[in-house]
Amino acid sequence: MLGRLALLIALAIGIPVGVSLVKPHVPSFRQPAEIYSGGTTYPASPVGFEFRELGPPVAGLPLITNVQIFDFDADGQNEVIACDALGSRVLLLERQEDGSWEESVLIADVSVPAHATVVDIDQDGDLDVLVSVLGNMMPDDGVIGRLELFERRGDQFVRHVILDNVRRVADAQPGDFDGDGDIDLAVAVFGYSRGAVLWLENLGDLVFRDHELLNAPGTIHVPVGDFDQDGDLDITAIVTQDEEELWGFENLGDGEFRARRIWMTVNLDLGGAGLVSADLDSDGDLDLILPAGDNLEDFDAYPQPYHGCCWFENQGGWEFEEHRISDLGGTYAAAVADFDGDEDQDVALVSLTNNWLEPQNASVVWLENDGQQNFTTWQVAASPLHLVTVAAGDLDGDGSADIVAGSLNVRRPHRRLGRISAWINEGKIAP
């Protein structure tokens, strides 16, 4: 009896103790909830692209805001011009005979350069450089932007501030807008809560007078071209932030413009990220290509269903028809070129904020045009991450269109880092 009593007492004490000891180690048989994945990935490109990091190896968190492919020294071979916001400078990358790339500082001491425009602004036969100065990478509504002209004099550049006391400047594009034979400028003052689209009238002697075309925050790019095919140059602009509007400024002559809102969306979260003009359908007029996926207002952005790329087909008479041609999450920049050599225009896109938790999600894609403007998306790369700028052109002198892109590493994860990256077109891969 006593033995039974002792056993029962031991059980009465032991069972709760045992249960509490065992409980944390009991495996759960519940099926874990499925984790949603909103990123985008695509089939591998049928055109081969060989990856190259241009310039020195990555150190720290590079902040490249713009890349362009341009034959800067007119030697028949393209260079890469890059804006380095981290180093406050504009870089020139030149291909060497052994195929390597050498980097040098083209212009130093420019505060967060957003764009470098190469143009012979004083028409003296050499190339000058206009730098659009943001002044701060982070959201800032201060009057800290500038447009700085670096006038080429022999081997030197001489600095002239041609637009000051404005908010952050994101882009400047040249054109003779008033038909007086000199080069004027269209300027995107991005700002933050306040901004503007301006045109600067060239008064001679490197003096420019600013004229406001539109008062709106978040203007990123101002492509210039004869959009209405009436023989003079017009200006277009993408206005982002909460506005998300596409504007055209029809040149009426004598420095007069008619503002036309070409398109808008009420979707304040679209994230318009730039604007490219090109004749995408090869019908002889200029279309517009809008990459969308800028959600930098979030600490950690995630792909949204409306991210991607829109092609605005020029129908004439300032009518543009919208076509959505890509759904790449976090799309930040676009470039147009014929990547597969079939004589139609394709599009390269890069992503700043795809879902980077999934290692296979795309950071670079190209959209193959079937000639009828039906586009198939092909993945070029899933690394490096955080790409904000892309350009297309022949980097290796073989006549095919290569891709160069720049990384802006401001957001997590700080992994798979890049700086100035290139993908050299190796032609179609045999099936």
Added chain:
Amino acid sequence: MKVTILVLWIVVIIELAVGASVLALASIRTVPQLPDVELNDPLVMPQLRELAQEAEASGSEEWERLGAALVGKGFYVHAEPAYREALRQDPQNFAAQFGLAFSLDRSGRIEKASAEYRKLLQLPTPSREDQAIVYHAQYALGRNALRTENAADAEFLFQQNAGYPPADYQVAKLRIRSGRAEEALPIIESNLRSTPHSLEFHFLHHRALLELGRPREAFEAAAMEERSTRLLALNFNTEYVSPLDALTGLAPMLRALGMATETEDVRRIEQIGTRFKSRLAGQPVFVERMVDDELLKVAVRNKQPRRVLELLEQIRSTGREDHVTLEREGDARGLMGQAEAAAELWQRAALLAPSLRLHEKLADHYKTRDVDERDRHLGHVALQRGIAEYRANRLEAAIPHLQEAARMLPEDPDPWYYLAEMQFHLGRLSEAQDAYRKTFELDPGHGRAAAMLSHLAAAPENL
């Protein structure tokens, strides 16, 4: 004895039943899911794992806390199941309900997010603080309608939140964009009465007046934008996420650094900064530059030029060069008695980002070396002071500084332009006209002065 044994049998049987059910429940418990990722901030993942363990062992609040910590680091899709578990355990968990809606919202699942925001609006509001969340949820519903390009629904939803300035802003904007500027004006004007320096409402005012074919008034509304400093929280995401970000990782250290900076506690800044960098062990994170800037400032204040140069060497090895690095190197060179090198570096820094402080340093440098150069920098000091007063909406206080700047910088149009702006906003239109004219004389490229002159000339009766 028999009774005791009987009681013990009953106890043991009950314990067995309870134990079995406890273990059975444990075998079907929800296990937290964490992202399989390595972050450069070494504290985040261990802390998330700790929170996950607490959540697994505890209740709704712990699951909600885990969800919040995940959202704070941008892991929206992993936060979703944590919030769902919190709500399964306590369907009235207000914070979890908002967190779930927000996680769905930011991961692009708009319809589902809206459904969860609607559920939140059905919950009893537990505290006054949570009332703000209710406004946010209502506003988010309107935003989500905009994100799906449903303007009519959005307008209706924002109207449900009338009186909440961001919602009023959206209603007014929708009306202007759909050709109903007349209907937008009363909303705009009412908000401008309560917040006279609201930037966004002046912007809308400008657009509405343009739509209504009233260009002169539109011009003046645009001029008001320039001196408006009050901003609406049109996108509350950052506001909501900031405190959640501070739940894990190095973010609390940054917050402490910010507080030490505010109180100018030099020793504490150095302690926190050094600890921050040692935790990172060379792994780069974007916010490190804030820490670097503070450490540089402290080293200059402590008159440790060698330390400044050491820090700069580390910083520059990452490719960074900007007005801060140049100014601090100038400070260090100055402390080492290399005055010319210091001035050259400060000049470069001022070229990148002119500031009152840099012009003061340069004026001091040229005090006895070059009087003209000293006066030029003193002129810029006065100009910067005037502009700072203007930006703070102290127009009268700005004027003497700008007058001094105009005297000291006789070739510079900027002091005259800002003087003109002050006089214009103070309603002294004749003085404004004179100052704009002077600006334009000094800089024929000054388009804004030219535009103001034409505006004023168009209504000479006001002058």
